[in-house]
Amino acid sequence: EVELVESGGGLVPPGGSLRLSCAASGFTFSSFTMAWVRQTPGKGLEWVAAITDRGRDTHYADSVLGRFTISRDNSKGTVYLRLNSLRAEDTALYYCAKETWIHDFDSWGQGALVTVSS
Amino acid sequence: DIQMTQSPSSLSASIGDRVTITCRASQGIRNDLAWYQQRPGTAPKRLIYAASTLQSGVPSRFSGGGSGTEFTLTISSLQPEDFTTYYCLQHNRYPWTFGQGTRVDIK
Numbered sequence: 001e002v003e004l005v006e007s008g009g010g011l012v013p014p015g016g017s018l019r020l021s022c023a024a025s026g027f028t029f030s031s032f033t034m035a036w037v038r039q040t041p042g043k044g045l046e047w048v049a050a051i052t053d054r055g056r057d058t059h060y061a062d063s064v065l066g067r068f069t070i071s072r073d074n075s076k077g078t079v080y081l082r083l084n085s086l087r088a089e090d091t092a093l094y095y096c097a098k099e100t101w102i103h104d105f106d107s108w109g110q111g112a113l114v115t116v117s118s
Numbered sequence: 119d120i121q122m123t124q125s126p127s128s129l130s131a132s133i134g135d136r137v138t139i140t141c142r143a144s145q146g147i148r149n150d151l152a153w154y155q156q157r158p159g160t161a162p163k164r165l166i167y168a169a170s171t172l173q174s175g176v177p178s179r180f181s182g183g184g185s186g187t188e189f190t191l192t193i194s195s196l197q198p199e200d201f202t203t204y205y206c207l208q209h210n211r212y213p214w215t216f217g218q219g220t221r222v223d224i225k
Contacts, residue, residue, distance in 0.1 A: 047214040104152035108161035
């Protein structure tokens with residue numbers, strides 16, 4: 001069974017940084033693109049970033065480009081999201097998600113809450 | 119970016135009703151569209167992929183249709199557990215984009 005477990009969320013002041021981790025199990029991690037999707041309280045879903053199976057290619061939403069960095073360690077089965085220069089509008093629940101072969105998402109973690117506030 | 123316009127944003131219906139939710143893409147996305155159900159406090163759950171393929175384990179009262187720019191999610195007979203929020207996702211071109219969501223409430 002696929003399991004994705006996020007960690008690293010918390011309260012951070014504006015301009016601060018944070019690193020989220022997502023530990024994966026139950027599938028061949030190194031064969032799949034992984035992504036981060038966020039959801040602001042009471043609102044909708046926003047795709048944030050993705051990284052291909054070997055980590056060669058990354059993609060970002062315009063809203064986080066240049067501030068967030070996605071990476072992965074296939075030896076540890078873990079994907080990361082480094083969040084820099086955080087803003088109040090980055091406050092959200094950040095989900096780790098596994099892409100399928102057709103590039104939608106079939107598995108999600110439980111989410112890590114990031115709150116940006118002074 | 120491809121914009122996904124989902125409608126309605128909310129609807130009220132009764133158990134046993136047939137409901138349809140629509141997503142329109144700002145440009146053609148072939149059939150690169152999925153539908154998700156999200157219950158409060160939980161992660162989204164995939165219902166439909168490739169526009170019309172039912173996810174294994176999902177009840178057959180859910181169906182998806184469409185291609186190109188217009189897509190539908192239909193629930194043929196609403197059950198109590200279906201009263202929650204639904205999202206579409208386009209994964210044709212980066213950045214992937216979601217519809218704004220449709221909340222289905224009990225009338």
